[in-house]
Amino acid sequence: MRELRNREQEAYWFQRRLAVAGLVILACFALLLGRFTYLQVFRHQHFSTLAEANRIDVQPEVPNRGIITDRNGIVLVSNYSAYTLELNPQKIENLDATIDEIGKLIEITARDRRRFKRLFEEFRSAESLPLKSRLADEEVARIAAHRFRLPGVDIRARLFRQYPMGELASHVIGYIGRINPKEKERIEEAGLGPEYKGSDYIGKSGIELSYEKELRGTAGAVEVEVDASRRVMRQLSRKPSVPGNNLQLSLDIRLQKIAEDAFGDRRGALVAIEPSTGDILAFVSKPGYDPNLFVDGIDPQSWEALRDSPDKPMLNRPLQGGYPPGSTYKPFMALMALEFGIRTPNQAISDPGFFRLGGGYWRDDKAGGHGLVNLPRSIAVSCDTYYYQLGAELDIDEWAAFMRPFGFGQKTGVDIEGELPGILPTREWKAKRYPKDPKLHVGDQVSLAIGQSFNTFTPMQLAFATATLANRGVAFKPHLVKRIQDGKNGEGRLTQPKPAYTIPLKDAHLDAVKEGLAGVVSEGTAATVFKGAKYTSGGKTGTAQVFGLRGGEYVESQVSERLRDHAWYMAYAPLDKPQIALAVFVENGGFGAKAAAPIARKVLDAFFDPALLAAAIKTTETNKVAP
Amino acid sequence: MIQLIWNKLTDHIDPLLFAVATIVTVLGLLVLFSASNEAMSRVVSQSQKVVVAVVIMFILANLSPTFIARFAVPMYIAGIVLLLGVAFGGEVIKGARRWLKLPIIGNIQPSEIMKIAVPLILAWYFDKHEGAITWKNFIVAGILIVVPFGLIVRQPDLGTALLVGACGFYVLYLAGLDWRLIVGGALLACGLFFAAWEFNWLHDYQKERVLTVFDPGRDSQDAGWHTIQAAIAIGSGGLIGKGWLSGTQTHLEFLPEKHTDFIFAVYGEEFGLLGAILLLVIYLVLIGRCLLIAARATSLFGRLICGAMALMFFTYAFVNMGMVTGMLPVVGVPLPFVSFGGTALMTLFVALGILMSVATHRKLLGT
Numbered sequence: 001m002r003e004l005r006n007r008e009q010e011a012y013w014f015q016r017r018l019a020v021a022g023l024v025i026l027a028c029f030a031l032l033l034g035r036f037t038y039l040q041v042f043r044h045q046h047f048s049t050l051a052e053a054n055r056i057d058v059q060p061e062v063p064n065r066g067i068i069t070d071r072n073g074i075v076l077v078s079n080y081s082a083y084t085l086e087l088n089p090q091k092i093e094n095l096d097a098t099i100d101e102i103g104k105l106i107e108i109t110a111r112d113r114r115r116f117k118r119l120f121e122e123f124r125s126a127e128s129l130p131l132k133s134r135l136a137d138e139e140v141a142r143i144a145a146h147r148f149r150l151p152g153v154d155i156r157a158r159l160f161r162q163y164p165m166g167e168l169a170s171h172v173i174g175y176i177g178r179i180n181p182k183e184k185e186r187i188e189e190a191g192l193g194p195e196y197k198g199s200d201y202i203g204k205s206g207i208e209l210s211y212e213k214e215l216r217g218t219a220g221a222v223e224v225e226v227d228a229s230r231r232v233m234r235q236l237s238r239k240p241s242v243p244g245n246n247l248q249l250s251l252d253i254r255l256q257k258i259a260e261d262a263f264g265d266r267r268g269a270l271v272a273i274e275p276s277t278g279d280i281l282a283f284v285s286k287p288g289y290d291p292n293l294f295v296d297g298i299d300p301q302s303w304e305a306l307r308d309s310p311d312k313p314m315l316n317r318p319l320q321g322g323y324p325p326g327s328t329y330k331p332f333m334a335l336m337a338l339e340f341g342i343r344t345p346n347q348a349i350s351d352p353g354f355f356r357l358g359g360g361y362w363r364d365d366k367a368g369g370h371g372l373v374n375l376p377r378s379i380a381v382s383c384d385t386y387y388y389q390l391g392a393e394l395d396i397d398e399w400a401a402f403m404r405p406f407g408f409g410q411k412t413g414v415d416i417e418g419e420l421p422g423i424l425p426t427r428e429w430k431a432k433r434y435p436k437d438p439k440l441h442v443g444d445q446v447s448l449a450i451g452q453s454f455n456t457f458t459p460m461q462l463a464f465a466t467a468t469l470a471n472r473g474v475a476f477k478p479h480l481v482k483r484i485q486d487g488k489n490g491e492g493r494l495t496q497p498k499p500a501y502t503i504p505l506k507d508a509h510l511d512a513v514k515e516g517l518a519g520v521v522s523e524g525t526a527a528t529v530f531k532g533a534k535y536t537s538g539g540k541t542g543t544a545q546v547f548g549l550r551g552g553e554y555v556e557s558q559v560s561e562r563l564r565d566h567a568w569y570m571a572y573a574p575l576d577k578p579q580i581a582l583a584v585f586v587e588n589g590g591f592g593a594k595a596a597a598p599i600a601r602k603v604l605d606a607f608f609d610p611a612l613l614a615a616a617i618k619t620t621e622t623n624k625v626a627p
Numbered sequence: 628m629i630q631l632i633w634n635k636l637t638d639h640i641d642p643l644l645f646a647v648a649t650i651v652t653v654l655g656l657l658v659l660f661s662a663s664n665e666a667m668s669r670v671v672s673q674s675q676k677v678v679v680a681v682v683i684m685f686i687l688a689n690l691s692p693t694f695i696a697r698f699a700v701p702m703y704i705a706g707i708v709l710l711l712g713v714a715f716g717g718e719v720i721k722g723a724r725r726w727l728k729l730p731i732i733g734n735i736q737p738s739e740i741m742k743i744a745v746p747l748i749l750a751w752y753f754d755k756h757e758g759a760i761t762w763k764n765f766i767v768a769g770i771l772i773v774v775p776f777g778l779i780v781r782q783p784d785l786g787t788a789l790l791v792g793a794c795g796f797y798v799l800y801l802a803g804l805d806w807r808l809i810v811g812g813a814l815l816a817c818g819l820f821f822a823a824w825e826f827n828w829l830h831d832y833q834k835e836r837v838l839t840v841f842d843p844g845r846d847s848q849d850a851g852w853h854t855i856q857a858a859i860a861i862g863s864g865g866l867i868g869k870g871w872l873s874g875t876q877t878h879l880e881f882l883p884e885k886h887t888d889f890i891f892a893v894y895g896e897e898f899g900l901l902g903a904i905l906l907l908v909i910y911l912v913l914i915g916r917c918l919l920i921a922a923r924a925t926s927l928f929g930r931l932i933c934g935a936m937a938l939m940f941f942t943y944a945f946v947n948m949g950m951v952t953g954m955l956p957v958v959g960v961p962l963p964f965v966s967f968g969g970t971a972l973m974t975l976f977v978a979l980g981i982l983m984s985v986a987t988h989r990k991l992l993g994t
Contacts, residue, residue, distance in 0.1 A: 007758070010803075014930050015922050017801055021938060022918055028945045029907055035952045039862040040900040047862025054859060055875045227879040 057226040060198025063217030066244035070253035079159045083135040086128045091152030106139040115299040133296045167288040171316045174206020175291035210416040217244035243487035250279030250482040254616040262602040269317035271463035272582035278476025287313040319419040322456035326542030327382045328570045329451030336402045338509035345512035348374040355388035379516025380524030391449025400426045405503045406465040415479045423456035459585040467581035470572035473503035529597040535608045536575040541592035542568030564588040567595035639688040639987040647913045655965030662885045662893045676969040680976035687980025699751035706744040709737035710778040738779045738787045739970045746935035749798035754928035786958030797938040854953045856881045861895035868899030886967040891951040910944045920986040929985035936978040
């Protein structure tokens with residue numbers, strides 16, 4: 001009985017405890033219900049967005065950069081697709097160990113390592129840096145097979161910039177390189193971020209820099225569905241990239257080749273212009289460099305060699321090399337004297353071989369003088385005395401005003417960046433530059449008149465002046481890009497050559513000067529060099545004095561060579577309706593007629609001889625595209 | 628004749644319990660099919676295990692509770708021996724020693740046996756001392772829980788240890804453990820937890836799991852990844868879900884452990900809030916039925932074991948759904964009858980078998 005009651009009591013207590021448990025269960029399930037409602041009703045929108053973001057990845061589609069050809073359609077810059085081995089420094093703890101590991105699978109050279117290290121120093125926050133490019137298929141396979149134990153190591157197919165001409169025309173074409181943080185900032189500020197999405201490269205110099213906007217194209221976007229390991233499952237939508245525009249240069253790469261070869265090992269510059277359009281036919285800066293070195297990051301050794309070479313291969317001499325023009329200035333002085341009405345073409349002076357003014361004494365180049373010299377002859381024989389006298393008579397500011405439209409001491413506005421203006425001396429300039437001796441003396445003018453002293457012009461400026469003179473005062477802005485072909489629809493548009501302005505010049509005056517320039521070639525200072533030419537031409541030699549070493553270290557073995565004068569030659573041809581005007585500059589070349597004129601001769605010979613041109617660079621199916 | 632066989636077969640099957648278990652199991656197979664990216668192999672493998680488990684359930688249901696009670700001691704001892712075997716010669720998988728390689732049977736996880744063995748031996752023990760249960764009995768019972776608990780914690784497998792401990796505790800609670808002791812014990816447990824935290828008794832991964840409950844964004848690649856991706860899956864499911872086989876989180880592999888512990892995220896994504904409520908209702912019916920069987924049980928053994936099993940089902944369901952929705956730390960608890968895996972399925976159907984045995988052998992005991 002008692003036991004039974006106990007049992008009943010127990011069952012009662014037990015059921016009470018079960019009831020409590022049941023309440024706890026209900027409470028817990030209510031909690032779950034609350035949680036579900038919170039997630040699936042109140043936060044539904046939020047999580048839906050996250051799920052979509054999870055699922056959808058927008059991947060940039062990098063546009064093809066425009067290709068660059070010469071005026072005849074020969075390819076100067078192209079793209080090729082290749083596999084690169086890339087490392088993500090953010091995902092790799094020990095870079096050296098990883099590179100060692102990779103080195104066991106494929107060959108990693110010391111140069112690859114150095115280059116990678118340099119890239120890494122510069123782009124620490126980058127998510128992908130190339131260790132080795134242009135992988136062979138077998139190397140790709142070997143890395144792919146071991147990728148699972150190499151986190152942060154990736155193989156990517158990338159488009160590479162290729163400069164098939166190597167050093168040839170390197171200062172025209174320039175090169176591309178990785179976008180550095182400063183450039184990135186500039187891109188972001190300009191609101192160009194979307195256009196550059198996914199691309200790591202940007203033009204750094206030459207056409208590649210100046211025409212970056214045309215060449216780069218616009219990045220596209222591909223919306224893809226991805227799984228958790230970011231593997232693409234399918235494409236949802238695609239906004240295709242717009243390829244960059246192709247550029248056709250005015251440059252004739254064959255003429256360029258002949259010009260560069262004519263320089264041999266000498267340093268210098270040459271600019272050849274078509275006077276009637278402003279097309280730049282050749283643009284030489286020697287020595288050059290191989291732009292291919294920069295494409296996937298230059299290794300420190302090569303970079304230091306380029307940077308520290310006393311030959312300054314990275315200096316764009318036609319645009320940045322400022323030198324006194326020497327006697328190539330004389331034709332322009334003569335033209336000014338005629339226009340100012342202080343000389344007539346046939347008025348002659350007697351040259352005793354020297355010029356005296358006040359206490360000053362200036363020697364002519366030729367001992368004993370040139371005898372009776374009129375204006376054309378003063379050019380042909382390069383009579384200094386004629387110009388000493390002229391220089392002493394002129395007002396320097398009027399002088400400068402006359403020279404300015406010819407481009408002296410001005411940027412010519414050529415379509416690649418980095419041009420320096422040079423110096424066209426005026427009173428104001430002298431006072432500013434030399435506060436302790438602010439006056440520009442008559443003696444200075446005597447020297448300036450024969451193209452020495454403060455005159456500092458670039459080879460580009462002399463070429464422009466020559467072309468403008470050859471074109472009878474009608475100036476065309478010199479340019480390197482002739483035609484821009486739309487990368488999308490293939491339509492071309494010419495960079496219309498319009499005369500920039502016309503310098504009012506009297507025909508009689510021009511003819512007198514041109515007679516003198518023709519005389520240089522037929523009987524004057526360049527007669528020997530141009531003997532037997534199959535075309536007519538006018539030209540003028542020049543020799544710029546080197547006053548001393550500007551900067552640079554004193555290296556004895558090089559002194560004698562580096563102290564030599566610079567050689568100039570300016571020319572146009574043929575005399576009637578000139579098709580080409582050029583300026584040649586040979587650094588420390590010595591006398592203009594000896595060093596510079598022969599280069600001009602070779603270039604002009606080739607320009608007028610299709611066979612010579614054709615032999616310079618073989619046009620093949622592979623290097624030619626339809627213009 | 629057919630009627631007779633049918634009666635024989637169904638005599639000891641509780642129809643409601645069996646129906647609910649069937650519904651949730653079939654539902655589970657559907658979700659599993661989706662979670663396996665529509666490949667049949669897992670579904671087939673799980674179905675085979677269901678068949679085996681149902682047979683075992685059937686056998687157990689036909690045994691009398693007194694007969695089942697006889698297995699309590701041998702099963703418990705075997706479990707302890709196996710746990711010791713694991714401790715000294717277990718297979719190390721993912722940094723924990725949980726598996727034991729046995730001849731013939733193959734790999735087994737002895738801690739799983741304890742989920743049944745502990746409540747079973749406690750129910751048997753209290754039943755033996757029915758009517759004269761004193762605090763001494765509770766101390767013995769406590770020891771019976773602590774020994775396997777300690778062994779499992781050391782593996783380490785805190786999740787299973789807590790479940791085993793919980794199953795044991797439910798028996799103590801139902802046997803009439805003093806409320807003051809329960810409250811005191813709860814406070815002590817909290818104290819122990821903080822001590823464990825402070826003195827680094829917990830493994831780093833365990834701490835990390837606890838921390839990520841409070842802030843799943845802590846480390847979205849590792850510990851919190853599971854929780855975040857599960858929340859995205861469930862939340863993006865919305866009211867009615869994305870539809871069966873249409874969950875993007877599921878099919879694009881964003882969900883980790885999606886066939887096993889995190890399968891509820893798949894379900895929540897594809898069937899939405901309505902589906903989740905349906906599942907809650909199913910579990911409530913199941914648990915309610917178990918509680919009812921416990922309440923009606925004629926022996927203390929039956930009451931205790933059925934009550935404990937009911938609470939075990941609840942614990943599985945609540946802890947799993949709680950952890951998948953980010954309310955509780957991530958411990959390895961499967962969603963009952965749904966998660967892929969034979970061991971858990973076996974445990975659940977064994978529990979069902981015991982419940983049915985108790986439910987259908989009442990009259991026999993009463994006499």
